[in-house]
Amino acid sequence: MKSLVSLCTGVIYDYSNIQNWLDGGNNTCPATMQVLQTKDFIPNRTLQSLIQIWSDSVCHQTVSELVPSPNQALYAIANLQIDSLRSSSLAKLLHFAKDFHQNKLFLTKAEGFVNKLLRLLDNVDARETMKSIEFLEQVVIVLGLILEDVEDCEGLKNSMLKEKKRSLDTLLLVLRRGGSDSKIASASVL
Numbered sequence: 001m002k003s004l005v006s007l008c009t010g011v012i013y014d015y016s017n018i019q020n021w022l023d024g025g026n027n028t029c030p031a032t033m034q035v036l037q038t039k040d041f042i043p044n045r046t047l048q049s050l051i052q053i054w055s056d057s058v059c060h061q062t063v064s065e066l067v068p069s070p071n072q073a074l075y076a077i078a079n080l081q082i083d084s085l086r087s088s089s090l091a092k093l094l095h096f097a098k099d100f101h102q103n104k105l106f107l108t109k110a111e112g113f114v115n116k117l118l119r120l121l122d123n124v125d126a127r128e129t130m131k132s133i134e135f136l137e138q139v140v141i142v143l144g145l146i147l148e149d150v151e152d153c154e155g156l157k158n159s160m161l162k163e164k165k166r167s168l169d170t171l172l173l174v175l176r177r178g179g180s181d182s183k184i185a186s187a188s189v190l
Contacts, residue, residue, distance in 0.1 A: 003048070077107075086120075121160075121171070122167055133178065137178045175190070
C-alpha cells in the first residue's frame with residue numbers, strides 16, 4: 001500500500017486500487033456496497049506512516065532475532081551432541097529461553113536437556129578453556145535461565161557435586177573470566 005485514502009464511507013483503500021474500481025464505472029464502496037455520495041478521497045497519512053514504521057522494523061529484523069519455535073529448540077537440543085553445530089545450537093536455545101517463561105519451562109521438561117548442559121560443563125578441556133570461554137558462558141547463562149524451573153533442584157545439585165565432575169570448576173572459571181551476564185548466571189547457579 002503506497003498511498004492510503006479513505007472514501008466518504010470511512011473505509012481505507014490503496015489509492016491506485018480504489019481509483020481502478022471507480023474508473024471501471026462503479027459508484028459504490030467495494031467493502032460496504034453503499035452508494036458513494038462523493039468520489040473524493042481523503043489521504044490517510046497517519047495509517048500510512050504507521051505501516052511504514054512497522055514495515056521498516058520487520059525488514060531490519062535478522063533471522064537471528066527471530067525466536068526459534070519449540071520444534072526448532074528440540075532440534076537444537078539434539079544438535080548439542082554434534083561438535084560442529086554445538087555453538088549455533090546453544091545460541092538458538094539461549095535466544096529461545098530468554099524471551100518467554102513458557103520457553104524456559106519447555107526446556108526444563110525437554111528430555112535430557114539439563115543433563116546435556118551439565119555434561120557440557122563437565123567436559124571442558126583445560127587446553128581449550130581460553131577458546132571455549134564464550135561457549136561456556138552461553139551454557140551457564142542457559143542453565144541460569146532455566147534453573148528456577150527445574151523440578152528436581154536437589155538432584156541437579158547432587159549431580160553437579162558428584163566425584164570427578166568439573167561442573168563447579170567450570171562455573172568458577174566463568175565467574176572469574178566471563179562477562180557480566182555469565183558471571184551473574186554462574187553465581188545464581190552456584
